[in-house]
Amino acid sequence: MTELMTYGAYLSAGLFCTGLLIAVIKQNAIFVLIGLELILNAANLNLVIFSTNDPSLQGQIAGIFIVVVGACEAATALAILLLVYKQYNSSNVKDLNRLKY
Amino acid sequence: MIELFFFVFSGIIVAGLIGMIFTRKVVYAAFLLIVVMIALAGIFVLFKAEYLAVVQLLVYAGGIVILLAFGLMLTQQIKEGATPAAHHLIFPGLLLFVTVAFTFAYTIHQGSEIPLSYNTGSWPDQPVKTIGMLFMTDYIVAFELIAYLLLVVLVGASYYAKYSSKSSVQ
Numbered sequence: 001m002t003e004l005m006t007y008g009a010y011l012s013a014g015l016f017c018t019g020l021l022i023a024v025i026k027q028n029a030i031f032v033l034i035g036l037e038l039i040l041n042a043a044n045l046n047l048v049i050f051s052t053n054d055p056s057l058q059g060q061i062a063g064i065f066i067v068v069v070g071a072c073e074a075a076t077a078l079a080i081l082l083l084v085y086k087q088y089n090s091s092n093v094k095d096l097n098r099l100k101y
Numbered sequence: 102m103i104e105l106f107f108f109v110f111s112g113i114i115v116a117g118l119i120g121m122i123f124t125r126k127v128v129y130a131a132f133l134l135i136v137v138m139i140a141l142a143g144i145f146v147l148f149k150a151e152y153l154a155v156v157q158l159l160v161y162a163g164g165i166v167i168l169l170a171f172g173l174m175l176t177q178q179i180k181e182g183a184t185p186a187a188h189h190l191i192f193p194g195l196l197l198f199v200t201v202a203f204t205f206a207y208t209i210h211q212g213s214e215i216p217l218s219y220n221t222g223s224w225p226d227q228p229v230k231t232i233g234m235l236f237m238t239d240y241i242v243a244f245e246l247i248a249y250l251l252l253v254v255l256v257g258a259s260y261y262a263k264y265s266s267k268s269s270v271q
């Protein structure tokens with residue numbers, strides 16, 4: 001790997017770990033969603049880095065699919081979050097402790 | 102020159118991530134997410150993925166963060182003096198962070214010595230045209246499937262959002 005690709009891989013690993021940390025330690029559900037978006041972007045960055053010298057552009061195409069999947073995930077999760085908020089009157093993940101309301 | 106821009110964008114990303122970890126306000130985190138996404142798009146340009154950088158700017162910085170802001174407005178109560186979002190599970194989270202970060206750093210350090218082999222060929226003159234051709238030929242099944250996924254998800258999300266607002270009237 002070239003120098004720049006190594007640094008990019010470190011940056012992507014940092015993005016992934018920070019997304020994981022945010023998704024675990026935050027109590028607000030929207031923070032958890034932000035952490036998940038960071039994890040998806042870490043995967044995206046890795047694909048882009050390792051397809052830098054690949055003329056068939058496969059990594060970039062997989063990256064575009066990941067962006068679409070991230071948009072789907074955000075829309076679904078926010079719809080679920082609205083329903084949950086209507087039921088529990090809270091968006092704190094610690095309050096969501098009943099399977100049946 | 103590319104290294105300089107890379108380190109500038111990386112610094113912006115790392116600063117944004119640190120701010121996101123320590124802030125307690127969700128609005129700040131959403132705006133920091135916009136900054137991180139824009140810097141990531143810059144890094145994509147440095148790694149020769151211009152089209153993906155534009156998609157990133159449009160979809161993430163323009164779409165998803167706005168969606169998150171709407172979710173924020175619809176779900177947060179505004180109370181004076183209330184701490185908006187506290188932390189919990191700090192010790193397990195830090196343990197997970199350190200373990201995963203150490204594993205990644207060790208693996209990347211080991212793998213950085215390995216030379217990468219690529220299929221030979223020249224970089225396409227018009228990468229966007231090549232991407233469009235690939236979408237319509239080699240990746241047509243995946244392209245159609247992801248279009249259906251997006252359609253189903255958006256219809257479902259709007260249906261459930263409507264259901265939740267109807268139940269509030271009762």
